[in-house]
Amino acid sequence: MIKVQQEDFDVGAELAALSRDRHQVGAVASFIGLVRDVAGDSELSAMTLEHYPGMTERQLQKLEAEALSRWPLDRVLIIHRYGRLLPGDQIVLCAATSAHREASFEACAFLMDWLKTKAPFWKLEEVDGEGKxxxxxxxxxxxxxxWQTDKTNVKQTE
Amino acid sequence: MKLLYFAWLRDRIGLAEETIELPESVTTVGQLATWLAQKSDGHAEAFADPNSVRCAVNMDYARADAAIGPDDEIAFFPPVTGG
Incomplete structure (x- = not known):
């Protein structure tokens, strides 16, 4: 499931919904990205995330499909925010559920790594009133x- | 043809989008970038370094040699920095 939104999200509620009534799921791995208060050596006052509406959803859906084809997952969730965010704010939530932990951990790392190079978002940092x-x-x-090597043979050994 | 610009490409060009008449001689993404660079000082600045410009044709990543036509939506933007 893909959500691209301005509003904040409730991690607990999102993760609970992901595995609710899915009793084949034994593992939920997740990653949460936050806005830090530093930009290089300076103090960051805010960060604005711009995106390409339409293409963002399209690329994230392709990413979800890729993860589902590479690992024996039950579900994938990616929530990514856009707009002006402050230090401490949540930017992104990425989660993968499966029967065992190995697939969930690996898929979650894969999703974040690929998201960072493929999802059309751009960060504008505000430092001392200037945007960069x-x-x-x-x-x-x-x-x-x-992840470009063949990773499709993930063993379920647990 | 509809063109979209994002992040610092938009800042330098001064436009988030524009509609152009595609010249017949322009048939690839790379040719389009070269042609656009001559449109204004802002365009020239935006397209000065081809290595720092990415392109999408109809919302999929496209390389410089990708073919384009008048009905395509083309976007130019810097390397992405989400997550």
Whole structure:
């Protein structure tokens, strides 16, 4: 399930809904991304997330389908916010449910790594009243690249 | 043809979107970027470094050699920084 929204989300309620009445699920792995109060060496006052409406949903749906095809998952959830956020605010929630933990953990890491290089969002950091676009990180490209090998043979050993 | 710009490309060009008449000689994403760079000083600044510009054709990522037509929605933007 994909949600691209301005409003905040309730992690507990979202995760509970993901596995409610799904008794085949034994593992729920999740990641929550927050706005930090630093931008380089400066104090960040706010961060505005811009996105490409339509393409964002399309790319996240492709990402969800890719995760479901690579691992034996029950469900995938990605919630990503846009608009002006403050330090401490939640930006993104990513979760994967499955019978066993290995698939959930791996799928959750995969979703975040690919999201960071494929979902059309751009961060504008506000420092001392000035806005500055965040540059893409090579670390993120490297993190995403590690999933380009064949990862479809995840064993269920637990 | 409808064009969309995001993040600092939009700031430099001064437009979030524009509609253009696609010249017959422009048939790929790369040719379009080169042609757009001549439109204004802002366009020239936005497209100055091809390595820092990404493109989507009809909401899917496209490379410089991707074919384009007059009915396509084309977006130009910097490398993404979500998550």
């Amino acid at each position: 676009w965040v540059a893409a990180r090579q670390d993120d490209d490297a993190a995403a690249a590690r």
